[in-house]
Amino acid sequence: RIPVFADPKSDDFSRYRGADCLTPNARELARAARMPAGTEAEVIAAARHVMAAAAAPALLCTRAEKGMTLVEAGTAESVSALAREVFDVSGAGDTVIATLALAHAAGHPLAEAMRIANTAAGIVVGKLGTATVGADELAHALRAEGAAGADEGMLLDHAAAARLVADWKAHGLRVGFANGCFDILHAGHVAMLRAARRRCDRLVVALNTDASVARLKGPSRPVNALGDRAAVIAGLASVDAVVAFGEPTPLELIRLLLPDVLIKGADYRIDQVVGAAEVQAAGGEVLLLDLLPGRSTTGVIRRLQSPQG
Numbered sequence: 001r002i003p004v005f006a007d008p009k010s011d012d013f014s015r016y017r018g019a020d021c022l023t024p025n026a027r028e029l030a031r032a033a034r035m036p037a038g039t040e041a042e043v044i045a046a047a048r049h050v051m052a053a054a055a056a057p058a059l060l061c062t063r064a065e066k067g068m069t070l071v072e073a074g075t076a077e078s079v080s081a082l083a084r085e086v087f088d089v090s091g092a093g094d095t096v097i098a099t100l101a102l103a104h105a106a107g108h109p110l111a112e113a114m115r116i117a118n119t120a121a122g123i124v125v126g127k128l129g130t131a132t133v134g135a136d137e138l139a140h141a142l143r144a145e146g147a148a149g150a151d152e153g154m155l156l157d158h159a160a161a162a163r164l165v166a167d168w169k170a171h172g173l174r175v176g177f178a179n180g181c182f183d184i185l186h187a188g189h190v191a192m193l194r195a196a197r198r199r200c201d202r203l204v205v206a207l208n209t210d211a212s213v214a215r216l217k218g219p220s221r222p223v224n225a226l227g228d229r230a231a232v233i234a235g236l237a238s239v240d241a242v243v244a245f246g247e248p249t250p251l252e253l254i255r256l257l258l259p260d261v262l263i264k265g266a267d268y269r270i271d272q273v274v275g276a277a278e279v280q281a282a283g284g285e286v287l288l289l290d291l292l293p294g295r296s297t298t299g300v301i302r303r304l305q306s307p308q309g
Contacts, residue, residue: 003021021057021058023061023093026063026064029046043063060096063081065081070114077114120138123141158245161241162256174201177257177261178206182229200261205239254274255275258278261284261285
């Protein structure tokens, strides 16, 4: 079934019955619900009222300078408007629904699609006249926001990662999984993750927590804290999601996500790969990728500590 998105212009939202997501602005929502829609709580209440009438499973309300609020069955989430100078709001609503639908069709859950649409809207209102946003322009803005927000939600919790992976799979996307400490990122890491991403549609990277790294590598590690490691890994074009685990192995996380492809370096045998049996039993595969010779975090640290540098 193809998802349907509707930007309602009638006050009677029952006319849009069957749509998967409605995208009114706050004024349109207030008129349709005959309820106030100024605060976030008011928007959520009004949204639930009209969603029932329209049998719509989701509603995204655009709220001008207050950002956006997405309401789904049992959940609600808001994002703030991006702090940009506003020149012209013409076409902003069209940008939101187009980007939202495209991002969702590409496999993003609605909450993530909302964030992408919010970024796109922030770009077009900073232009004069009815403007468009290009793919490269949007990608650049999203990367800039990702770098700026490295300390704010860069890491997904396990429940959020499971929802994201389930949504990707529901869209027919092949999900890969790689894990490691990734303490000091080097060319070997980058090459392996690029190769991994070529074998799947979406790549999840699981990082050992700081305590887990210390148990594995010793009390002087990690060199970089989890938040910094996550920011660097998430900044790679080959990585689609980052999650952390504190257990000795990522087995429970692998069981939860059940990726289609489990990826490790060729210095392992398949029978040594944690989670291999579970992934294969679910119809997935295990890939062992060649590593760049002579590259390791331990080697980098030794060279730094060497008197010759």
